[in-house]
Amino acid sequence: MFRLKNPRIVLVQILIFILFIAGWKALTTFGIMSKFFVGDPFVVAARLYDWFSTGMIFRHLGITLYETVVAFILGSVLGLLVGLWLALSPTASLLASPYLKGFNAMPRVILAPIFAVWFGLGVTSKIALGITLVFFVVFFNVYQGVREVSPVTLANARMLGASRAQLLRTVYIPSATSWVFSSLHAAVGMAFVGAVIGEYMGSSAGVGYLILEAEGLFDINGVFAGVILLTFFALILDAIVGIVEARLLHWQPREATTVGAPA
Amino acid sequence: MPGIETAVPALALRDIACHFPARGNPGGTYTAVRDSTITIAPGEFVSIVGPTGCGKSTLLNVASGLLKPSQGTVEVFGKPLTGINRQAGYMFQADALMPWRTALENVVVGPEFAGMNRAEADRLGRDWMARVGLAGFEKAYPHHLSGGMRKRVALAQMLIMDPKVILMDEPFSALDVQTRQLMENELLELWQADRKSVMFITHDLEEAIALSDRVIALAAGPGTHPIGEFKIDLPRPRDVAEIRHLGEFSRLHAQIWEALKDEVLKGYAQGKR
Incomplete structure (x- = not known):
């Protein structure tokens, strides 16, 4: 992704953050809302500092990130392969279509208890849940991306002697790449949802487990600290996807170019 | 070029017809091209002109092997074409x-x-x-x-x-006039160097005459087919900008336009509907 870092924009963004925290603090300080329900931003910050300074968070964070990354990678690769296959094989696509639509419409988070029964309370059940969430996001985008390949570019490659495998490598996949990446941004979030919901439903470690534990003790600050931590790491993973995307899609026009005559 | 008719053509479309499923009419068909026989000799530059939307590109797609005709055969240097035409290069619009x-x-x-x-x-x-x-x-x-x-x-x-055969589908239609004339001259220069067979589709009659050895005029669609062939005996090498001023050019232009005029009007009327 290409972003112009305008210092004034960044300044305003920081200002919004400060205003938000100040508003939160004011709400509780002046007793407009109870600390019991919305917590206190300073206590949340102290809790986060605590987690990191004692080092207790690293084990939980490591497990959650591990589940997320593995689910993200496996789900994306699976979505990519199945998406390519179905987009290029009309018969398979027709056969699979009602089942895929059904699976996609199903609220898949509800599979968490089933996966817990199948795979136990360890990381495997969380990864499985993450994969089912990630897969469909990537799959539908790849499928659409391949379908939208320019027929002229395709005909041109065929006239130049491309075999089926060469068409796949030089036309279909590069053409679908931009679709894949737009889906990967959504997929990172989905992988996190899978990991955390999985932990929340039943586990003995992970950030989702920490949140569940805090909730059980009516420790609203602990819940917020966990949520903020997850948000922060989701942003980091999203940024990594953005960097890879910028490298692979460097050929795309970034702004309107006005070189020479219109085509 | 005398003697062309006796040689094996580089490209021969024989009695081609193409029917497509009609849009908005399930079970019905739309005939884009019918009764079309076009042959191009080795080294010959042939332009095909016709009203917009008459099915010129369909003929080119048949010649390239990208599209299988409903009826008729395609021969490339005397051999029947199956699959993609490996002897041909295609420049798309x-x-x-x-x-x-x-x-x-x-x-x-x-x-x-x-x-x-x-x-x-x-x-x-x-x-x-x-x-x-x-x-x-x-x-x-x-x-x-x-x-x-x-x-x-x-x-x-x-x-x-x-490629031994070059198929071009209004390749310069999107360019401005000056760039277009430059590219036309460069195309002629490259072609002059090793005389490939060219099937050049255009709706621009002047471009067709300036470039070609022969111009084939097509009827308005649906069911387009050749309605006339005109030999262009202008001297080569040519400059597409200057050749337009020759008296012979105007005479050919008037002659082909006479044949094409009614079809263009028909095509225009259909386009307006």
Whole structure:
């Protein structure tokens, strides 16, 4: 992704953050809302500092990130392969279509208890849940991306002697790449949802487990600290996807170019 | 060119008809092309003119092997065509370059498909980039290039394969007049060097006369078919900008326009509906 870092924009963004925290603090300080329900931003910050300074968070964070990354990678690769296959094989696509639509419409988070029964309370059940969430996001985008390949570019490659495998490598996949990446941004979030919901439903470690534990003790600050931590790491993973995307899609026009005559 | 008729044609479309499923009418068919026989001799430059939307591109797609005709046969140097026409290069009307590849990578894509090694393909590619006047633009991506430059890349991409037959579908229609005349002259120059057979589709009668040995006029669609053939005996080498001022050019133009006029009006009326 290409972003112009305008210092004034960044300044305003920081200002919004400060205003938000100040508003939160004011709400509780002046007793407009109870600390019991919305917590206190300073206590949340102290809790986060605590987690990191004692080092207790690293084990939980490591497990959650591990589940997320593995689910993200496996789900994306699976979505990519199945998406390519179905987009290029009309018969398979027709056969699979009602089942895929059904699976996609199903609220898949509800599979968490089933996966817990199948795979136990360890990381495997969380990864499985993450994969089912990630897969469909990537799959539908790849499928659409391949379908939208320019027929002229395709005909041109065929006239130049491309075999089926060469068409796949030089036309279909590069053409679908931009679709894949737009889906990967959504997929990172989905992988996190899978990991955390999985932990929340039943586990003995992970950030989702920490949140569940805090909730059980009516420790609203602990819940917020966990949520903020997850948000922060989701942003980091999203940024990594953005960097890879910028490298692979460097050929795309970034702004309107006005070189020479219109085509 | 005397004696052409006796030689084996480079490209022969015989009694071609193409029916398509009609839009908005399930079970019905739409006949784009019928009773079309067109032959092109080795080394001959043939233009096909007709009203817009009459099915000119359909004929070209049949010649390329991308489209199987409903009836009729295609022969390439006397052999019946099955599948893609491997002897032919096709230059499309729309942009057909791969936007994710640089100009040079686009030019060498044909040799790459054929399994030529990278270094050799690059050397050949640079040579062709220079021949179409694009030396120095090897690393540019298509969106960095102007419409005319993209057409040159497409031309090099096709010619690097050394096709015996060249199929062109209004390749310069999107260009401004000046760029267009430059490209037409360059095309003639490249063609003059090793006389390939060309089937050139255009709706521009002046372009057709200026470039060709022979002009075939098509009827308005549906069910388009050749309605007249005209030999163009203008001297070569030609300059497309100057040749328009010759008296003979005007005479040919008037003669072909006479045949084409009614069809163009018919096509126009259909377009308005």
